[in-house]
Amino acid sequence: MKATDTLDPPNGQGTALETPLIHLEGIRKTYGPIEVLKGVNLSVAKGEVVAMIGPSGSGKSTLLRCVNQLEFHTGGTVSVGDATIAPGGHPAVRDLQKLRRKVGMVFQSFNLFPHLSVLRNVSLAQERVLGRSREEADQRSMQLLSRVGLADKGSQYPSRCSGGQQQRIAIARALALDPEAMLFDEPTSALDPELGVEVLTVMRELAENGMTMIVVTHEMHFAEDVSNRVVVMADGMIIEEGPSKQVMTAPRAERTQRFLRAVRDR
Numbered sequence: 001m002k003a004t005d006t007l008d009p010p011n012g013q014g015t016a017l018e019t020p021l022i023h024l025e026g027i028r029k030t031y032g033p034i035e036v037l038k039g040v041n042l043s044v045a046k047g048e049v050v051a052m053i054g055p056s057g058s059g060k061s062t063l064l065r066c067v068n069q070l071e072f073h074t075g076g077t078v079s080v081g082d083a084t085i086a087p088g089g090h091p092a093v094r095d096l097q098k099l100r101r102k103v104g105m106v107f108q109s110f111n112l113f114p115h116l117s118v119l120r121n122v123s124l125a126q127e128r129v130l131g132r133s134r135e136e137a138d139q140r141s142m143q144l145l146s147r148v149g150l151a152d153k154g155s156q157y158p159s160r161c162s163g164g165q166q167q168r169i170a171i172a173r174a175l176a177l178d179p180e181a182m183l184f185d186e187p188t189s190a191l192d193p194e195l196g197v198e199v200l201t202v203m204r205e206l207a208e209n210g211m212t213m214i215v216v217t218h219e220m221h222f223a224e225d226v227s228n229r230v231v232v233m234a235d236g237m238i239i240e241e242g243p244s245k246q247v248m249t250a251p252r253a254e255r256t257q258r259f260l261r262a263v264r265d266r
């Protein structure tokens with residue numbers, strides 16, 4: 001069952017009337033004289049899975065990084081639940097922590113600590129950020145490692161794990177902080193297709209269990225079959241969005257059609 005099956009009210013109005021968990025309003029981001037986000041509006045309901053696609057350089061990573069404030073936006077507001085961040089940088093540390101606690105992020109490169117065991121990689125932030133005891137943290141880590149199919153890897157070092165396994169460890173590490181939403185930035189693009197499948201299976205399972213997700217991806221099957229909605233970015237703006245099937249099979253914008261043709265012909 002897709003997460004939205006339980007979210008769609010019977011009157012067919014979709015999730016638009018619900019209070020969104022993630023709400024981006026007029027997000028702008030400039031680097032020096034260059035504006036890379038030009039006023040992006042995006043709302044994501046609790047339990048919704050949004051796939052974000054679009055050409056290289058269109059601002060997808062920058063937008064994700066603004067959601068959890070790895071980058072400070074220069075215009076507009078970012079809200080996640082009751083945490084709201086105004087533009088211009090230097091938000092109050094309390095607000096920043098509140099927001100970051102709500103969103104986990106998974107990157108293309110897994111960024112695991114090479115000198116720590118898999119278990120410690122997943123436990124460390126739980127102890128530092130959530131104040132869990134080592135025992136509590138390790139227990140939660142083992143739960144999550146088995147959820148991502150890696151119960152037997154706890155004592156290994158990351159270098160002994162495949163790329164697909166390392167990415168699943170990174171997902172477990174993000175989940176260990178009990179986020180309300182997860183952001184994925186091309187989580188499979190550094191992996192061989194077969195290893196990518198393992199990661200996509202974990203992501204599909206997360207989606208089916210109601211995790212709120214924004215996934216920047218070139219995996220067209222994931223976008224079409226797992227996400228509820230597809231958002232297309234080009235040149236710092238959302239140029240098209242809609243139900244996944246519709247955008248993927250019958251896109252309206254010429255730019256989207258061109259992009260999808262290029263990806264499929266690759």
Ligand SMILES: Nc1ncnc2c1ncn2[C@@H]1O[C@H](COP(=O)(O)OP(=O)(O)OP(=O)(O)O)[C@@H](O)[C@H]1O
Nearest residue numbers: 031034036054055056057058059060061062063233
């Ligand atoms: N730190 C930075 N300083 C200056 N320009 C940047 C910086 N980070 C990103 N940019 C520029 O912002 C634009 C958007 O980049 P971004 O990485 O968000 O694109 P993307 O859609 O994620 O692309 P890709 O599909 O290749 O990952 C690009 O033109 C990029 O060169």
Ligand SMILES: [Mg+2]
Nearest residue numbers: 060061062185
């Ligand atoms: Mg990117």
